Amino acid sequence: MKVGFIGVGNMGGPMCRNIIRNTNHEVVVFDLSPEAVKACTDLGASSGTSVADVASRCDVVITSLPVPRIVEEVTLGAGGIAENAKPGTVFIDLSTNSPATAKRVNEGMKAKGIQMLEAPVSGGTARAKDGTIVIMVGGDAKVFEQNLPLLKSFSGEVIHMGDIGYGSTAKLINNMLAFCNSAAAAEALMIGKRSGIDLKKLDAVIRNASGMSTGYANLSAKTLAGNFEATFALDLAHKDLRLALEMADELGVPGLIAPQVMSLMRMARGMGLGSSDSASMVRVYETALGEDIRA
Numbered sequence: 001m002k003v004g005f006i007g008v009g010n011m012g013g014p015m016c017r018n019i020i021r022n023t024n025h026e027v028v029v030f031d032l033s034p035e036a037v038k039a040c041t042d043l044g045a046s047s048g049t050s051v052a053d054v055a056s057r058c059d060v061v062i063t064s065l066p067v068p069r070i071v072e073e074v075t076l077g078a079g080g081i082a083e084n085a086k087p088g089t090v091f092i093d094l095s096t097n098s099p100a101t102a103k104r105v106n107e108g109m110k111a112k113g114i115q116m117l118e119a120p121v122s123g124g125t126a127r128a129k130d131g132t133i134v135i136m137v138g139g140d141a142k143v144f145e146q147n148l149p150l151l152k153s154f155s156g157e158v159i160h161m162g163d164i165g166y167g168s169t170a171k172l173i174n175n176m177l178a179f180c181n182s183a184a185a186a187e188a189l190m191i192g193k194r195s196g197i198d199l200k201k202l203d204a205v206i207r208n209a210s211g212m213s214t215g216y217a218n219l220s221a222k223t224l225a226g227n228f229e230a231t232f233a234l235d236l237a238h239k240d241l242r243l244a245l246e247m248a249d250e251l252g253v254p255g256l257i258a259p260q261v262m263s264l265m266r267m268a269r270g271m272g273l274g275s276s277d278s279a280s281m282v283r284v285y286e287t288a289l290g291e292d293i294r295a
């Protein structure tokens with residue numbers, strides 16, 4: 001089978017490379033970044049010349065793209081997947097979108113005889129690399145079953161959530177929770193810093209106690225090392241939380257905690273940290289209080 005992969009960045013790159021390593025599918029990649037493409041062609045993939053080129057000659061086309069605007073452009077726009085893929089092609093989107101975007105893209109694909117699965121992922125770059133990422137899938141159950149071996153070739157857990165829209169819904173709820181935990185971690189670490197406690201020991205306690213969460217673990221690792229190079233950019237985290245808050249609004253769920261985290265993210269972006277890692281939320285505390293949290 002010929003598998004196209006469009007968007008081989010921080011997440012798409014390692015997931016694509018696991019497909020190359022773990023299957024005998026022929027993989028064709030396209031990305032605006034030549035270095036990102038090279039990291040996949042070095043492992044045996046071939047390079048497509050455009051979205052249209054990849055879409056027109058693959059049986060399955062996978063995308064992992066930054067924001068809904070780009071996903072819509074690459075899928076429904078001129079020269080995009082819907083315009084160029086053959087009827088019967090399967091389209092799988094691993095990006096994080098709103099349920100409304102997923103449904104809109106699905107309608108556009110359906111009109112061209114293309115079957116779509118929305119399949120956002122969770123686990124960050126580390127789990128994308130080691131192939132244990134979690135995939136939450138919305139779409140037709142039969143299409144899901146047919147493509148399960150491909151999804152399993154680069155993941156740990158694959159869960160079919162129901163119709164198109166429920167994959168994104170699960171992803172946005174999950175990420176809202178993770179960012180709330182990260183924001184609380186930033187506050188907790190600053191309290192620790194000011195108290196004079198040994199931060200390495202505090203970290204060891206939390207990692208083995210009830211305060212532990214993935215949001216804590218990610219933020220504390222970056223903060224204590226003072227390394228905010230993006231594995232998950234703040235701009236993308238902000239996009240996810242904005243979509244989660246929009247969904248909460250549409251569903252009539254008033255938020256107390258997530259909107260505060262949104263304000264923290266907005267302040268960090270206002271400080272010019274959008275392309276730094278999402279853990280740089282902690283820089284708001286550090287800058288306001290005039291001291292860094294390092295161990």
Ligand code: NAD
Binds near residue numbers: 030036121122
């Ligand atoms: P990224 O910016 O590292 O990668 C996106 C890639 O898409 C880049 O290489 C970019 O060059 C490419 N691209 C952009 N526009 C393109 C176009 N028009 N045609 C072809 N390629 C194009 O982002 P990422 O961190 O890999 O995130 C990808 C998606 O996965 C996002 O939707 C994000 O929210 C989601 N996600 C990220 C993480 C994480 O930890 N980084 C975790 C889970 C989900």
